Amino acid sequence: MLSKKTRYAMLALTNLASKYGDGGNSDRRYSQNGKHPSTFLESILLELKKMGILGSKLGKSGGYYLIKSPSEVSLLDVIRHFEGTIALMYCVSEKAYQPCEFCKIEETCKIRHVFKKIRDNTYDILQEATLASLI
Numbered sequence: 247m248l249s250k251k252t253r254y255a256m257l258a259l260t261n262l263a264s265k266y267g268d269g270g271n272s273d274r275r276y277s278q279n280g281k282h283p284s285t286f287l288e289s290i291l292l293e294l295k296k297m298g299i300l301g302s303k304l305g306k307s308g309g310y311y312l313i314k315s316p317s318e319v320s321l322l323d324v325i326r327h328f329e330g331t332i333a334l335m336y337c338v339s340e341k342a343y344q345p346c347e348f349c350k351i352e353e354t355c356k357i358r359h360v361f362k363k364i365r366d367n368t369y370d371i372l373q374e375a376t377l378a379s380l381i
Contacts, residue, residue, distance in 0.1 A: 252328040263316040263377035316377035
């Protein structure tokens with residue numbers, strides 16, 4: 247299951263993507279509209295800023311805004327940042343690979359083969375799901 251942090255990040259990003267090019271969108275306004283805890287959302291937005299997805303400006307008309315085009319930000323980027331690996335088993339993970347503790351030869355393991363397909367299909371779907379495709 248995805249964490250609340252990841253889900254809020256995706257919601258905030260789709261909200262900002264729908265306003266792409268219109269300037270900042272304050273986290274305070276988004277928090278009130280979406281009923282999200284302001285300090286929790288602020289920490290998420292700061293992480294997205296550190297990732298290079300968001301920018302921010304101070305002041306009354308300030309807020310957060312996308313610095314990347316909505317077509318350049320995929321759900322894969324967001325999920326990998328907040329959740330880590332997308333694989334369900336470490337032996338099929340690209341980012342967090344660990345040898346399987348149960349099978350002796352990974353190449354012939356039928357279970358690993360299925361979960362590698364799941365991982366590859368999930369990767370492709372999340373990579374194609376950009377903010378642009380969600381708005």
